[in-house]
Amino acid sequence: MNAPDAMSIRHAVVAAMPLAEKLFTILRRSTTAGAGVSRESYGPGEQIAHDLAAQFAREQGLDCAIDPAGNLYLTLRGRDASLPAWITGSHLDSVPEGGNFDGAAGVIAGLVVAAGLRRAGIVPARDITVMAVRAEEASSWFAGSHQGHIGSRAALGMLEPQELSGAVHSRDGRTLGEHMREAGFDPIAIRGADPYLTPERFHGYLELHIEQGPVLENIGKPAGIVTGIRGSSRARNARCIGAYSHSGAVPREYRSDAVLATAALCTLLDDAWSEMQAAGADLVFTVGKLCTDPDAHGITKVPGETRFTIDLRSQEIETLEAMTARARAIADEIGRERRVTFDLGKFDLSAPARMDAGLQEALAEGANALGIDAPALPSGAGHDAQDFAHAGFRAGMIFVRNANGSHNPHEAMAMEDFCLGTQLLAWMLVR
Numbered sequence: 001m002n003a004p005d006a007m008s009i010r011h012a013v014v015a016a017m018p019l020a021e022k023l024f025t026i027l028r029r030s031t032t033a034g035a036g037v038s039r040e041s042y043g044p045g046e047q048i049a050h051d052l053a054a055q056f057a058r059e060q061g062l063d064c065a066i067d068p069a070g071n072l073y074l075t076l077r078g079r080d081a082s083l084p085a086w087i088t089g090s091h092l093d094s095v096p097e098g099g100n101f102d103g104a105a106g107v108i109a110g111l112v113v114a115a116g117l118r119r120a121g122i123v124p125a126r127d128i129t130v131m132a133v134r135a136e137e138a139s140s141w142f143a144g145s146h147q148g149h150i151g152s153r154a155a156l157g158m159l160e161p162q163e164l165s166g167a168v169h170s171r172d173g174r175t176l177g178e179h180m181r182e183a184g185f186d187p188i189a190i191r192g193a194d195p196y197l198t199p200e201r202f203h204g205y206l207e208l209h210i211e212q213g214p215v216l217e218n219i220g221k222p223a224g225i226v227t228g229i230r231g232s233s234r235a236r237n238a239r240c241i242g243a244y245s246h247s248g249a250v251p252r253e254y255r256s257d258a259v260l261a262t263a264a265l266c267t268l269l270d271d272a273w274s275e276m277q278a279a280g281a282d283l284v285f286t287v288g289k290l291c292t293d294p295d296a297h298g299i300t301k302v303p304g305e306t307r308f309t310i311d312l313r314s315q316e317i318e319t320l321e322a323m324t325a326r327a328r329a330i331a332d333e334i335g336r337e338r339r340v341t342f343d344l345g346k347f348d349l350s351a352p353a354r355m356d357a358g359l360q361e362a363l364a365e366g367a368n369a370l371g372i373d374a375p376a377l378p379s380g381a382g383h384d385a386q387d388f389a390h391a392g393f394r395a396g397m398i399f400v401r402n403a404n405g406s407h408n409p410h411e412a413m414a415m416e417d418f419c420l421g422t423q424l425l426a427w428m429l430v431r
């Protein structure tokens, strides 16, 4: 039996769109807190979302399973159980007072594909498992030492046991392990166990997600095919140490002004960014925090200290390493010129993840067959797909246009765009 044509797939997905609208509406209504939605990692809002997905899956005749970390797997059976299954999904938690679409769109897209195919009588060649991932946004709820993306990394055997005790809840100070256990899961079973998901068992991982940047909105395209997920090199605790002195009495040549030195560093890093970008490198650079010591600063004082952060992101590990080295060299040079000392501290490196070239090609082919204008673009933000790629899965991502950014109540994804992205997902999953 040949794979269904683009027209049948479009019809199957369009017919199931009212189900998606209903799911988005119930999800928004049942998890709204304050201005936006709050689906706390391992908290009540996330659980409501998981219950909703599981209930929908049962109604649609999908098989349900839950792993020790609480990730949910909803499977539509294919024709040949011996073939490695597709896995598709995203996360159901959100940041505090976030938007309804970040994460949930990917799970609902998978469920709608399963429901649409089933109603249309299309049996996929291989099993399709929709994964509702736990705690992708854990960094917004848990402080302390952990690397976020708890659910996917736990399922893939990449969660370090010390993260279960090292991650502490920002509000109640209790550990991630305690929160997991309280939510009904088994942190002990995660320690040292074989990974729940291994690449041999799966054909690949596909994730539909709203774009968190403004690119698709600005170029007027409904969807995009992700080329890779930027890695990062981050200095979380950088400092510039100068000397406090009187702002009226001390001439220029005797000053060690930490603010002007830090401003010079920012300017020269901005120049280096522009240079590297002109040379073809993929790079973004941000100093998101920059402050003087509020207890010591004043309008009549030459500032003696600044604290700041550096966030470098790139799809290329070489670019991250080169720019990190450049930051250190520029800081040394400015330090000598301006009589200050920079202590940039440690840079935390997180490797970029490339989306599978074959899957990108297949997605482009699918977009073409379905008449969807979906350009290739990188993802600046992190996603569960990067963990699958790092674990050796073939991973691919579909972005759906979204105005107003994400992680805020004003996320704006049009259902027409979601429908196109979901058609593309369906096209891939029946192949």
Ligand SMILES: [Zn+2]
Residues within 6 Å of the ligand: 091, 102, 103, 136, 209
């Ligand atoms: Zn997300």
